[in-house]
Amino acid sequence: MASRPFSVTDLPGFATIAIVAFVALYVPILTLVAYSFNGATSVAVWGGFSLQWYVAAWDNTVVQAAAMRSLGIAACASVLATTVATMAALGTTRTAPFRGQTAIYVAINQPLMVPEIVTAVALLIFFAAIKVATGYTGLAYLVLAHTAFCIPFAYLPIRARLEGMDLSLETAAADLYASRWRTFRHVTLPLLAPGIAAGAMLAFVISLDDVVITEFVKSAGQDTLPTYMLGQMRRAITPETNAISTALLALTVLLLTAFFILTRKRD
Incomplete structure (x- = not known):
């Protein structure tokens, strides 16, 4: 009889450990x-089902301002980070191998390895130092800081998409005398769009x-929604914080589900 292939799920206690972890x-x-x-x-005593804390959070002007600030910073940072990550991915995958290519790849992904507190x-x-020199204290610093931190997160799926793309279509466009820009615009970019x-x-x-x-x-005065919630927890925790957390959780799950759908392999 042929030996059964090894599977980690067959190890003793695997199911129990998995259940405990979940x-x-x-x-x-x-x-x-x-x-x-x-x-x-x-937050520790159940007082019956109610939507009052969602209503309170929705009507809270401080929460509204923090939420709009968070969404604005996240939108700007994601656009900038994705733009830089796309160029970096093209520069490290659509070129002939060169000296230092691995070092560049490591440098781009280094923020993933470094503890966030260090960054x-x-x-x-x-x-x-820039604030002291210029006197400017606006939101641009938060946008740039988030952009720098998010670049490797955007880079990984874009690079993975590029590495899985067939070069034959781009080669065919070049054979038909398409310029590099036209090849990128009409061939590479549409194929790369799900990764972007x-x-x-x-x-x-x-x-x-x-x-x-x-x-x-x-x-x-530049609190985002997560830092506002952290400040509230230092003072007094109410179910309003739970409602805000649930709304953030729902938004995150929705975006991650879309991310999974876009990045899954299709037959």
Whole structure:
């Protein structure tokens, strides 16, 4: 009889460990979602089903301002990060191998390996010097900081898409005397669009959820939604915070689902 191929799922206790891991990951999140509909003012005592905290969060002008600021920063950062990541991906995949190519790839993805607090402190020092020299303290610093942090997240799906694309269509366009720009515009870019969209959505989610870098770089009065929630938790936790967290969770799940659909392999 032929030997059965090895599968990690056949190891003793695999199912138990998997169940424990899923419980540890998702039960706290499900609890948060459930208590966002709590009618009581306490986050620990159930007071019946109610949507009052969603209404309170929707009517809170501070929450509205923080949410619009978060969405604006995330949108700008995702566009800039995706643009830079697309150029970097083209430069590292659509060229002949050259000396230092691996080093460039490592440098682009280095922020993924470095602890976020290190990146935050470095950006704080860098932008603090610029603030002192220019006197400008606007939101551009947050946009640039989020862009720098999101570039590798956008780069990975775009590079993966490029590496999986067939070069024959681009070669055929070149054989038909199409310029490099026309080849890119009419052949490469349409084929690359799902990867670009996936990278943009991933960068948007990372920027929208960021706390550490935002907390270090922002100036007074520039709270985003995550930093506003962090400030509220330091004072008094109410189910309104749970409602805001659930709304952010729903938006993140929606974007990540779209990211999965765009990046999955098709037969």
